Amino acid sequence: MAAPRLLLCGDVLGRLSQLVKRVSSVNKSSGPFDFILCVGQFFPDSPERLEEFLDYVEGRSSIPLPTYFTGDYGIGAAKVLSAASKDSANQGFKMDGLKICDNLYWLRGSGKFTLHGLSVAYLSGRHSSDGQQFGTYSQDDVDALRALAEESGIVDLFLTNEWPSGVMNRAVTSDVPPGITDSLGSDSTISELVAEIKPRYHIAGSKGIFYAREPYSNVEAVHVTRFLGLAPVGNKNKQKFIHAISPTPACSMMASDICMKPPNTTLSPYTVVELRAHSKETAKRAADSAPDSQYWRYDISQKRQKHGAINGDKLCFKFVSSGSCPREKRCNFSHDIGAREQYMRGVCFDFINKGRCERGPDCNFKHSLQDGDSFSGRMGSETASVNRSGKCWFCLSSPNVESHLIISIGESFYCALAKGPLVQDHVLIVPVEHLPNSLSLPPECDIELGSFQNSVKLYFKNQGKDVVFFEWISKRGTHANIQAVPIPSSKASAVQDIFTLAAGKLGFKFAAIKYNDINSEGRKSLRAQFDRNFSFFYAELPDGTILLHSVEENEKFPVQFGREVLAGLLNKADRADWRNCEVSKEEEMKMADSFRNRFEVFDPNH
Numbered sequence: 001m002a003a004p005r006l007l008l009c010g011d012v013l014g015r016l017s018q019l020v021k022r023v024s025s026v027n028k029s030s031g032p033f034d035f036i037l038c039v040g041q042f043f044p045d046s047p048e049r050l051e052e053f054l055d056y057v058e059g060r061s062s063i064p065l066p067t068y069f070t071g072d073y074g075i076g077a078a079k080v081l082s083a084a085s086k087d088s089a090n091q092g093f094k095m096d097g098l099k100i101c102d103n104l105y106w107l108r109g110s111g112k113f114t115l116h117g118l119s120v121a122y123l124s125g126r127h128s129s130d131g132q133q134f135g136t137y138s139q140d141d142v143d144a145l146r147a148l149a150e151e152s153g154i155v156d157l158f159l160t161n162e163w164p165s166g167v168m169n170r171a172v173t174s175d176v177p178p179g180i181t182d183s184l185g186s187d188s189t190i191s192e193l194v195a196e197i198k199p200r201y202h203i204a205g206s207k208g209i210f211y212a213r214e215p216y217s218n219v220e221a222v223h224v225t226r227f228l229g230l231a232p233v234g235n236k237n238k239q240k241f242i243h244a245i246s247p248t249p250a251c252s253m254m255a256s257d258i259c260m261k262p263p264n265t266t267l268s269p270y271t272v273v274e275l276r277a278h279s280k281e282t283a284k285r286a287a288d289s290a291p292d293s294q295y296w297r298y299d300i301s302q303k304r305q306k307h308g309a310i311n312g313d314k315l316c317f318k319f320v321s322s323g324s325c326p327r328e329k330r331c332n333f334s335h336d337i338g339a340r341e342q343y344m345r346g347v348c349f350d351f352i353n354k355g356r357c358e359r360g361p362d363c364n365f366k367h368s369l370q371d372g373d374s375f376s377g378r379m380g381s382e383t384a385s386v387n388r389s390g391k392c393w394f395c396l397s398s399p400n401v402e403s404h405l406i407i408s409i410g411e412s413f414y415c416a417l418a419k420g421p422l423v424q425d426h427v428l429i430v431p432v433e434h435l436p437n438s439l440s441l442p443p444e445c446d447i448e449l450g451s452f453q454n455s456v457k458l459y460f461k462n463q464g465k466d467v468v469f470f471e472w473i474s475k476r477g478t479h480a481n482i483q484a485v486p487i488p489s490s491k492a493s494a495v496q497d498i499f500t501l502a503a504g505k506l507g508f509k510f511a512a513i514k515y516n517d518i519n520s521e522g523r524k525s526l527r528a529q530f531d532r533n534f535s536f537f538y539a540e541l542p543d544g545t546i547l548l549h550s551v552e553e554n555e556k557f558p559v560q561f562g563r564e565v566l567a568g569l570l571n572k573a574d575r576a577d578w579r580n581c582e583v584s585k586e587e588e589m590k591m592a593d594s595f596r597n598r599f600e601v602f603d604p605n606h
C-alpha cells in the first residue's frame with residue numbers, strides 16, 4: 001500500500017474559501033491528497049466570517065477533501081457542534097470524528113483512531129477548568145489518552161490544539177523561531193502527554209507562526225518525534241499554514257527504518273530540564289551516549305509525574321472493552337472482571353468507571369448496573385482477584401501462560417525467560433502457586449529458590465557475568481516473579497552505586513546489608529523486614545548485598561524500577577520498557593531452546 005498523502009493545516013478561523021483555494025493549488029502542484037488535518041481554532045474569530053463558514057457547513061459550498069479538526073471553538077461553534085452531537089449518527093463511543101457535514105469531521109475531546117493506516121491520536125480544544133461543553137478538554141480526556149499511551153503500537157500523528165510548553169527548550173536546540181515565548185498559548189499538560197505518547201509527528205496550532213522543529217529522540221522508544229507548529233490560514237506575515245507530508249504508517253515500517261535518527265536529532269525538549277546550563281553540543285553528545293547519570297536525570301522525574309497522575313483505581317478501558325489487555329498485571333488501570341461483565345451487558349463504560357456519564361440521556365449505553373452476577377461496584381475486586389488466576393500470565397495452569405518460555409519446573413518455583421528481555425538470557429524465577437510475592441511462600445521453599453539462584457549464577461559465571469536478582473512486591477501484585485539480569489562482571493562493583501543514585505533521584509535511601517550466606521541469612525532477614533501493609537522492593541547484588549526499601553503509603557515508585565536502573569547501568573535506556581523489546585513467538589522459542597541447552601548442565605531439575 002502506498003503511503004497516505006495528507007495536508008496539515010493551522011488555525012482555519014472560519015476561512016474555508018481561502019483554505020479550499022489553497023488546497024486546490026497545492027493539489028495541482030503536489031497532489032493528490034487523501035485528507036486534511038486541522039489544528040488550532042477552526043471556527044471564525046469575527047462575525048463577518050460566519051456566513052462564509054456556514055455556507056460550507058450547511059452544504060451550499062462543498063469541502064473537497066475529508067477534513068478533520070480539533071479546534072472546536074470560535075463564533076458559531078456552540079450552535080454547529082451541539083447540532084452535530086444530537087445527530088443520531090454521531091452517538092455512542094466515536095473516536096474517529098463526529099460528522100458535521102460532507103467531508104468535515106470534528107475530533108471531540110480525545111481519542112485515537114486509524115486513518116489510511118496511520119494511527120492518529122488527538123486532544124481537542126483548550127485547557128479549561130470550568131467545564132464548558134465545547135472548545136475545551138477535560139481531565140477525563142487527558143486520562144483516556146494516558147490509557148491509550150499504554151497500549152502497544154506507535155502513534156504516527158498526535159494532534160493538539162495548542163503548542164506544548166517547553167518545545168522551544170533552548171537547552172537542547174538553538175533552532176527556535178525568534179521573538180516567540182513559551183508563555184502564551186502553550187500548555188504543559190500537552191508536554192506531559194506528548195512525552196508519554198511519543199508520536200512520530202506532533203502537530204499543533206494557535207500560536208500564529210510556523211515552526212518545524214528538529215526531530216528529537218524519545219526516552220524509552222526507538223523512534224524520533226517531529227514537532228510541527230502551523231500558522232493560521234491567511235495570516236498577514238505569509239507564514240506557512242499548510243504543510244504536506246506522506247508518512248508510511250509505523251505499523252508497516254521496517255524496524256530499522258523506525259529507528260532512523262537524522263543527524264540533527266536532539267534530546268527530548270520535555271525531559272531535559274536540568275541541562276539548561278549546558279550548551280547545545282553537550283546535550284547532543286548526551287543524546288548519543290546517554291551515560292548512566294544522564295539516564296536518571298530525566299527518566300525518573302518523568303515517571304513520577306506519570307504515576308502521580310494516573311488513578312490506579314480507574315478501570316482499564318482496553319480490558320473492559322475487549323476482555324484482555326496486553327499489559328496484564330503491569331497495567332496501572334484496574335482489570336476488573338465484574339466491570340467487564342457489566343460492559344458486555346451493555347452498561348456505559350463511563351458509568352461503570354466514574355459512576356456518571358457526561359453524555360447523559362444521549363448515551364446509547366445503559367446507566368444502571370445489570371443483574372446477573374455479583375458486581376459490587378469498585379469495591380468488588382475480591383471477585384476479580386479470585387478469578388484472576390485464570391487470566392494470569394504466570395500460572396502454569398492458565399491458558400495465558402507463555403509456556404514456550406519456560407526453562408525448568410521445580411516443586412515450588414519454576415524458571416522462565418522474560419518476555420521482552422532487557423538483555424539476552426534475562427531470567428525469571430516464579431512461584432508455581434498464584435502468590436503475590438516470593439516471601440509469602442513457607443520459609444522451607446527458600447531452599448529451592450536458593451538452588452535455582454545458584455544455578456543461574458553458575459550458568460552466568462561461566463560466561464564472565466554476574467547476576468542481579470530483584471523483586472518488586474506491589475500491594476496490588478498478583479503473581480510474584482523474581483527477575484535475574486546478567487551483567488558483565490566488570491560492572492558488578494558499580495551496581496550498588498547506581499541503585500543508590502537512582503534511589504536518591506526518587507528521594508529515598510535503600511537499607512543495604514551484606515550477607516555471607518545470602519540464600520539463607522539473606523532471605524531470613526528479608527522475611528523479617530517485609531511488612532505486608534507496604535509495597536516492597538529488594539535487589540540481591542553479586543557481592544552478597546541486599547538492598548531493600550519499603551514504599552510508604554503516598555510514595556510514588558516506578559513498577560519497573562529494577563529494570564530501569566539496570567538499563568541505565570548497561571547503557572540500554574531504550575530497552576528499559578519491556579514493550580520495546582518484544583520479539584516474535586518464533587524468536588522466543590528459539591531463544592528458549594538455546595537457553596535450555598546451555599542451562600541443562602546447571603539445571604537443578606535436570
Ligand SMILES: *[C@@H]1O[C@H](CO)[C@@H](O)[C@H](O)[C@H]1NC(C)=O
Binds near residue numbers: 024027031065
Ligand atoms: C486533486 O487532483 C486530482 C488530480 O490529480 C483530482 O482528481 C482531485 O479532484 C483533486 N482534488 C482536489 C481537492 O482538488
Ligand SMILES: *[C@@H]1O[C@H](CO)[C@@H](O)[C@H](O)[C@H]1NC(C)=O
Binds near residue numbers: 212213263
Ligand atoms: C533535519 O535533517 C533532515 C535530514 O538531514 C532535513 O531533511 C531536515 O530538514 C532537518 N530538519 C530541520 C528542522 O532542520
Ligand SMILES: *[C@@H]1O[C@H](CO)[C@@H](O)[C@H](O)[C@H]1NC(C)=O
Binds near residue numbers: 531533
Ligand atoms: C497491617 O494491617 C493490618 C490490617 O489492616 C493491621 O491489623 C496491622 O496492625 C498493620 N500492621 C502494621 C505494622 O501497621
Ligand SMILES: CC(=O)N[C@H]1CO[C@H](CO)[C@@H](O)[C@@H]1O
Binds near residue numbers: 555
Ligand atoms: C495512582 C496509582 O495508583 N498509580 C500507581 C501506578 O503504578 C505504580 C507502581 O505500581 C504505583 O506506585 C502507583 O501508585
Ligand SMILES: CC(=O)N[C@H]1CO[C@H](CO)[C@@H](O)[C@@H]1O
Binds near residue numbers: 383
Ligand atoms: C468467585 C467468582 O466470581 N468466580 C467466578 C470465576 O469465573 C468463573 C467463570 O470464568 C465464574 O463461573 C465464577 O463464578
